[in-house]
Amino acid sequence: MLLHALAFTRALIEQAVQSGDTVIDATVGNGHDTLHLARLVGDSGKVIGFDIQKSALTVTQKRLKETGVDARVTLHHKGHETIDEVLSPADSVSLVVYNLGYLPKGDKSIVTTPASTLKSIELALSYLKKNGLVLLMVYYGHEGGPEEKDALLKYVETLPQKEYSVLQYQYLNQKNSPPFLIAIEKK
Template sequence: MIYNNTKTLVDELMKNKIPKSKTCLDLTFGNGNDSYKMLSINKDIKVYGFDIQKSCIDNSKKIDGLMAINDSHLNFDSYVYTNIDFAIFNLGYLPGGDKNITTEYDIVIKTLEKLLIVLNDEGQIVITFYPGHKPGLEESIKVIKFLQKLNQKKFNVVRYDFINQINNPPFVCLIERIR
């Protein structure tokens, strides 16, 4: 595997965890690429995709295993009543879309607080950050501060950085509940 960007890295993290998963969340559905990827790895999972943009949900593929929901990720628990094995955030705005419709760190943190409670043992949350622009940088600083405070006896929190790339490149965090 060549790890040339966050996407190839996230794909590998999915390939590791999705075969052992049942309930998965795509908390920033957008064009649905992460949901479709998860279902291509394991067709027996249930994926709940959330996006505040109705057009994203309207354009989603109607495929087995996917429930695409036009609501904020903050409300995921109004739709998902079981514990979760895998959840993914791809922060920021939709490439090619309205840059003003973007994730917000306070909502992301509140969603994470709820998610951590319902994450199964060895369940994982993967977050891609885009600190290359000002709001994305602020968002990454605030969310990382939150993640740094998680109890190390309960969670492994790993950060993957492309440390030889210039201009605040995207990076990934993996949060895993310890059994």
């Protein structure tokens, strides 16, 4: 069902990514998005992944090898705020995807933070192609999560509408801090 935020995110990803594209998975986690992106970019495309947890990269690398798409993906044991250390100024990407919060089934004390996330988004926007997307799944039901959510919303509201379209997609009748999507399209 498309009403679910993750399903809507998947639909946006599939519209934004073409064979041959370069895309970024800014928070690799368990590698589900990384694998999906690797399939979408095809043999001529490239996925660049970031995660601060070595265990996440290990699980993802195994998943990619098992499906034969590992050659399309470069994984970096770095925070997403280091995008500019990996990309050159001439690079451009069609999509940057984030899952904010903590690694599912992982150490819940290791979470994304407002400072690193906002720096990463600023960098991601500078590499984004025209009509490219930054997609942020915001999981905020953890310690520090509400602060990151508030900082993120405050930041995206300031993006110039002549340069970006920003969408928030969320449930209005759910309890317990349901995740929501922020989509930023570069005009």
